[in-house]
Amino acid sequence: MxxxxxxxxxxxxxxxxxxxxxxxxxxxxxxxxxxxxxxxxGGFGAKINLGKADDLKAELASIPHGWKYYAEARTYLVLYKAVPGKEAFYKGVADGGLLAVYQKCAHLGCKVPQCESSGWFECPCHGSRYNKAGEYEFGPAPTGLQHFPIVIDGGNVVVDTADAKPGPPRGTDTINQNPEGAHCTG
Ligand code: FES
Known part of the structure; x- marks a missing residue:
């Protein structure tokens, strides 16, 4: 058994x-x-297709200062033209006359808004200012704003939000943009 x-x-x-x-x-x-x-x-942290380059550039050209915010990419897309001799500074980052500027302040990470009067980015938290290419101008930030590489792929603007480049060091100025009006921060 x-x-x-x-x-x-x-x-x-x-x-x-x-x-x-x-x-x-x-x-x-x-x-x-x-x-x-x-x-x-394909959201933030991936490659994001913002649309047709020609359409985006035409739209930016119709907007004062030539910049626009894209929440999905946490990025400002900016019409970009370097002054003579500085064209190579954002090689591999800017493309097709466009630069993608990350919204995150280089000081303590606040979202930095556009200041429509000055045409700069101006951080409301502690007063750091950056020109429209995200390059350091003023305040406690240690560097400029970070950039995301842009690739024009099949005529589309693709921003790689997984690959933020370090903010350019203080003293970097590739566009010589003076403030175009009153500042938004004290
Ligand atoms: S977080 Fe922007 S200036 Fe401090």
Missing amino acids: AKKRGMSRRDFFRLSMLGGSAVFAGGFAAASLGMLWPSLR
């Missing part, structure tokens, strides 16, 4: 451990997918 065998306490303990590990592994996989999801979706 076959011997009837119940589950020992040791077997039960082992099974419980295995079950717990499986639950943990499943949770970890779900969390990892969740972290990757924004990139898979």
Whole structure:
């Protein structure tokens, strides 16, 4: 007669451990997918297609100061033209006469808005100012604003928000833009 065998306490303990590990592994996989999801979706942290270069440039040319905010990319797209001799400064970053300026202040990370009167970026938190290329002009920020590389791909402007370049050092000035009116910050 076959011997009837119940589950020992040791077997039960082992099974419980295995079950717990499986639950943990499943949770970890779900969390990892969740972290990757924004990139898979093409949102901030991925390459973002802002639209046709010709259309965007025409639109920017019709806007005072030639800049526009794109919330999805947390970026200001700016019409960009370097002064003679400085054209190579943003090589591999600017493309097609466009520069993508990250919204994050180089001081403590506040979102830096456009100042429509001066035509600069001016941070309301502690008063740092940057010209419209995001280059340092004034205040406690240690550098200029970061930039995202732009590639013109099939006529489209693609901004790589996974690859923020370090802000240019203080003293960098490739556009010689004086303030065009009153400042927005004290
Ligand atoms: S966070 Fe912008 S000046 Fe301090």
